[in-house]
Amino acid sequence: MADTSETPAVGVPERSQFGEPRHVIDPPAPLRAMTIQAHPDDQEFTVGGTLAKWAPAGTHIVTVCITSGGAGSNKYTPADMTSAKLVAMREPEQLAACKVLGVAETVFLRYPDGALQHTLELRRDLTRIIRRYKPEVVITGDPTVRFYGSSYLNHPDHRAAADVALDAVFPSAGTRFVFEELLAEGLPPHEVQQVWLHGSQQPDTWIDISGTLGTKLAALQQHTSQLGEWDPSSMLATWAAEQGAAVSLTAAESFRRMILSEG
């Protein structure tokens, strides 16, 4: 057993032996990473600083956007806006944001915004993409978080996207006879090594984004249809300070990291 300091988890029949110490700061950038998000702009709000740090370090990053944000109206949305017009704006905004961050490829699955569900169809689609791009690390949200503070109900699309993403990682992507039709497409199993959950209430890993907070802001500002006249800079700085405080960093993005296998 790698970590004898932890109390064995009674009643858990299968448990990873890859124990790592808690409170890891800036582990090495992976060679290949994939983020899986529900909406355009989710990635920029949550993990843009990390991606902006990893891309120049050589990480090949693929962004998967499950919906194209057709329900993203707010007080800045013109009265004559339609969902189709929004999609036509938001995909280019996401592409521009990805360019700022150094993302290599962006994939839109075009599921309906606001009505995302945990379906086998979506799990198969995500499994296909994971097998195609072979990421070491998959980044997504934490599907177990129902509430943030006392004023934000975690969006059902966020929970569904993260939940299906985890099921696509394990067992679907790495198991030969789950979605056998993918074998016929020339996509053999691929084992993702690590899953990083943003927005987790049990973080154990931090990325110092003091050098990339400005890039994160610049990427978020590409989502002009959503921001309107709002300047998100102080909110991003506050979030980064709050996440970094636990490990004495001035600006960080925090994650719960699951280590499924070692490369």
Ligand SMILES: [Zn+2]
């Ligand atoms: Zn969202």
